[in-house]
Amino acid sequence: MSSRSLLAIALAISAILAFAADPRRDAMLSEYAVEARRLDAGFTSFSAQRGETLFRASWNGGDARTASCTACHTADPRQAGRNAKTGRPIEPVAVSVSPRRFTDKAEVEKHFLRDCKSVLGRECNALEKGDYITFMAGQ
Amino acid sequence: MTTPRLAILGVVLMTAFPAIADDRxxxxxxxxxxxxxxxxxxxxxxxxxPARSWRALLHGLGDHFGEDATLPPETVDIIRAYMTANAGDVIGQGAGRKFMRWVAPNGTPKRITENPVFLKEHNFPESVWKDPKVVTKSNCLACHPAATNGRFE
Known part of the structure; x- marks a missing residue:
């Protein structure tokens, strides 16, 4: 194979990787799927649509300043947000804009714990987490 | 102007106007x-x-100003070690020394924004605090773009 075609293949692969796919995110989703199935034997797969509903819904259980995910992340996950309590800028959650999102399980778990308590007033379950990540991975 | 001269001028200015040095x-x-x-x-x-305030704050991360900011114990240990080693009552210079003057000998303040030094320099009309990009008094960066670098000009 010529070095030029090798280069073309390498570029194509890096373009795909840069866009969204990340084995760490896939592994994370698989782990959440196992957990979701344990909670509900009827679980089949995560849904971007349910994730979007979760993202846009208004909740009553949490902090009034963050009744919805959109309070900090804006209605467009491709846009930069702002922490509604501290004013700190937040990089977009959409994976197409921030490819490193949802690639570190410990970070993801830490933020789900804080943010779900803040928005929903409770922890999120594996189904909600998987749906949310699936929605953001397609954004 | 040569660099040494600039440096001398800087020292002279900082001596003459300690407020410049105190903003850092x-x-x-x-x-x-x-x-x-x-x-x-x-x-x-x-x-x-002061160091005891950082200890208290890091002891109560489960309710950090109403937020669950829980971190793994080993991470908290690293943060506590750094914050207490560099606390206002340990370092005692510049703005830190100024802030410590208002802290009672056994006081454990938790909000930097309640210190009289802060309040005196931030005596703004309510409309300033209501600016959507400010959000809260602890959002230094809204008005001090170099705050993260320790510069509060």
Whole structure:
């Protein structure tokens, strides 16, 4: 194979990787799927649509300043947000804009714990987490 | 002007106008502090509170001003070690020294924004605080773009 075609293949692969796919995110989703199935034997797969509903819904259980995910992340996950309590800028959650999102399980778990308590007033379950990540991975 | 002359001028100016020097504090250099504290708000410089305040704050991360900011114990240990070693009552210079003057000998303040030094320099009409980009008094960066570097001009 010529070095030029090798280069073309390498570029194509890096373009795909840069866009969204990340084995760490896939592994994370698989782990959440196992957990979701344990909670509900009827679980089949995560849904971007349910994730979007979760993202846009208004909740009553949490902090009034963050009744919805959109309070900090804006209605467009491709846009930069702002922490509604501290004013700190937040990089977009959409994976197409921030490819490193949802690639570190410990970070993801830490933020789900804080943010779900803040928005929903409770922890999120594996189904909600998987749906949310699936929605953001397609954004 | 040559560099040594500039440096001398700087020293003279800082002596003549201590306020210029007082607007600066040592920046946070620990990567864990920058990452973990900075994930929700600007990582505040340790000189603004005494060591016992940082100990108290890091002991109660489960209810951090109403937020669950729980971190793994080993991470908290790193943050506590850095914040207490560089606390206002340990370092005692510049803005830190000024802030410590108002802290009672056994007082454990938790909000930097309640210190009279802060209040005196931030005596603005309510409309300033209501600006949507300010959000809260602890959002230093809204008006001090170099705050993370310890510069509060």
């Amino acid at each position: 504090v040592p920046p946070v250099t620990d990567p864990v502090v920058i990452k973990e504290c900075g994930s929700c708000h600007m990582p505040f410089q340790p000189v603004f509170l």
